[in-house]
Amino acid sequence: MSPSEQSIPHGHVLRYNLRERLTHWVAAAAYIYLLSTGLAFWSPWLFWLAAALGGAQVSRMLHPWAGLLFFASVWNMYVMWARQMKYTDDDRKWWKAVKYYSTNQDDKMPPAGRYNAGQKFLFWGFFWSSLLLLLSGIIMWSPQYFAWHSLIAMRISVLIHASAALFTMGLFMIHLYMGLFAERGAFGSVIRGDVSIAFAKRYHPAWYKEIVGESSSPRK
Amino acid sequence: MSQATLRVQKISGHAGSVPGEDTQREYTVCKLIDTTTCIGCKACEVACMEWNDLPFGETVFDNTYQTMPETRWNYWNLILFNEHEREDGSLMWLMRKNQCMHCAEPGCLAACPADGAIVQYTNGIVDFQQANCIGCGYCITGCPFDIPKMNPKTHRVFKCTLCTDRVSEGLEPACIKSCPTGCLHFGSKDDMLDLAGKRAKQLRDHSNFPKAGVYDPPGVGGTGVVYVLHDATNPELYGGLPKNPHVPLSVKLWKGPLKWLGNVAMIGGLVGLFVHYLRYGPKAREEEDLAAKPGGGKS
Numbered sequence: 174m175s176p177s178e179q180s181i182p183h184g185h186v187l188r189y190n191l192r193e194r195l196t197h198w199v200a201a202a203a204y205i206y207l208l209s210t211g212l213a214f215w216s217p218w219l220f221w222l223a224a225a226l227g228g229a230q231v232s233r234m235l236h237p238w239a240g241l242l243f244f245a246s247v248w249n250m251y252v253m254w255a256r257q258m259k260y261t262d263d264d265r266k267w268w269k270a271v272k273y274y275s276t277n278q279d280d281k282m283p284p285a286g287r288y289n290a291g292q293k294f295l296f297w298g299f300f301w302s303s304l305l306l307l308l309s310g311i312i313m314w315s316p317q318y319f320a321w322h323s324l325i326a327m328r329i330s331v332l333i334h335a336s337a338a339l340f341t342m343g344l345f346m347i348h349l350y351m352g353l354f355a356e357r358g359a360f361g362s363v364i365r366g367d368v369s370i371a372f373a374k375r376y377h378p379a380w381y382k383e384i385v386g387e388s389s390s391p392r393k
Numbered sequence: 394m395s396q397a398t399l400r401v402q403k404i405s406g407h408a409g410s411v412p413g414e415d416t417q418r419e420y421t422v423c424k425l426i427d428t429t430t431c432i433g434c435k436a437c438e439v440a441c442m443e444w445n446d447l448p449f450g451e452t453v454f455d456n457t458y459q460t461m462p463e464t465r466w467n468y469w470n471l472i473l474f475n476e477h478e479r480e481d482g483s484l485m486w487l488m489r490k491n492q493c494m495h496c497a498e499p500g501c502l503a504a505c506p507a508d509g510a511i512v513q514y515t516n517g518i519v520d521f522q523q524a525n526c527i528g529c530g531y532c533i534t535g536c537p538f539d540i541p542k543m544n545p546k547t548h549r550v551f552k553c554t555l556c557t558d559r560v561s562e563g564l565e566p567a568c569i570k571s572c573p574t575g576c577l578h579f580g581s582k583d584d585m586l587d588l589a590g591k592r593a594k595q596l597r598d599h600s601n602f603p604k605a606g607v608y609d610p611p612g613v614g615g616t617g618v619v620y621v622l623h624d625a626t627n628p629e630l631y632g633g634l635p636k637n638p639h640v641p642l643s644v645k646l647w648k649g650p651l652k653w654l655g656n657v658a659m660i661g662g663l664v665g666l667f668v669h670y671l672r673y674g675p676k677a678r679e680e681e682d683l684a685a686k687p688g689g690g691k692s
Binding site: 213214215216217218220223229230232233234275276277279313315324327328329331332335336339342343346347350354356357371375376 | 506
């Protein structure tokens with residue numbers, strides 16, 4: 174992740190390189206499709222979503238493929254970020270202070286690294302849910318093709334699939350809220366890749382220190 | 394296939410009211426299968442394929458008289474054979490015609506997410522509408538009798554229709570018409586239960602079958618197909634007929650508490666986040682950062 178691979182405006186630092194941004198948006202596109210078609214199958218009141226997306230049959234046909242794409246991008250995230258997502262003592266402190274975070278008193282928060290504890294929770298929540306969704310989804314995909322198909326496995330899979338999907342929706346809503354509304358600058362960072370120094374210092378001071386280095390003269 | 398004279402009282406995956414609910418004064422139809430007089434001739438199997446124009450698949454020989462191990466998407470009616478040794482050492486050859494039971498509370502319909510893919514007519518027949526089927530297979534998980542089967546090519550699920558097309562014209566289902574021993578009967582549910590009860594009593598009183606009885610499981614609200622069994626306390630003997638079938642717990646959980654929990658969480662989450670934003674707003678504004686910077690490096 175060398176900053177030289179793209180031009181960063183003055184007063185900004187690179188937060189997400191191209192691979193990270195691309196992966197994010199592949200996952201986002203796949204997830205939104207999965208969410209819309211999944212919700213159509215979740216409730217009759219949302220069945221129109223499937224009609225809007227080309228019909229319920231098409232939705233049923235493409236949903237598993239979009240799921241594979243989504244899992245592939247989540248796996249790529251795992252490869253890129255798993256090490257950065259390790260829980261630390263600072264994260265425990267962060268969770269203890271989460272009420273300050275949720276009430277916008279960020280100055281009272283323990284310094285976060287590249288990812289704060291909430292973001293790490295989001296990551297691992299999505300990672301494990303995706304794994305569950307993949308396994309249950311494969312069992313539900315084409316029961317007629319597999320000799321080993323069992324009714325019990327399918328019944329459990331339907332439950333797991335719905336529960337895991339609901340869990341990711343909770344994560345997704347908070348993710349959207351944080352990225353689009355609460356943390357101004359976050360949305361731009363996953364498109365253009367950079368954040369302002371003020372953003373980095375405010376939300377990820379430990380990370381900022383790490384990339385700028387202890388030696389660099391602090392701004393006064 | 395839907396018929397104009399059949400009105401619909403339940404629809405799968407359907408939002409809002411059901412057009413045919415409470416609109417018709419109609420009796421519930423019922424098929425009675427007297428396993429004690431079935432000779433396993435399979436005329437009903439042939440009649441079913443003939444009438445419903447089903448392509449014939451390969452039979453599977455497994456050292457029994459059974460045509461194949463279980464029903465298929467194109468084989469809706471299958472006689473299950475079981476050799477059973479009784480306590481006194483005598484042998485019984487049990488034969489049960491297996492097909493959709495047309496439950497009053499169908500698990501397939503409860504599990505189905507596709508609008509109108511499964512309907513229940515006011516006469517009680519549960520029918521699949523393949524044009525609306527999306528091939529998810531959820532109905533398969535909802536059936537306590539393992540009846541719906543998917544066509545692997547078209548990804549649509551099929552099963553016995555109780556010959557809705559014939560019944561809507563006042564005819565009996567094809568299987569009934571073909572039965573040479575008269576072990577199959579068709580009529581109103583009340584009449585069939587009455588007939589079945591009399592036959593079971595006859596078996597108890599005169600034929601040394603003290604456990605004879607009628608199979609009309611209450612766990613699924615009763616069925617549109619009822620059996621007379623020599624031993625009603627042991628329906629599993631008859632090709633695994635479940636003793637107390639009910640809509641699977643997974644489907645009940647998923648369509649009940651999980652659905653409510655999920656809906657409340659989704660709407661609550663959206664409202665909660667919106668209110669949170671109204672109360673607290675964004676954490677900070679990026680424009681201010683930019684504006685503050687030239688002013689000499691705000692820390």
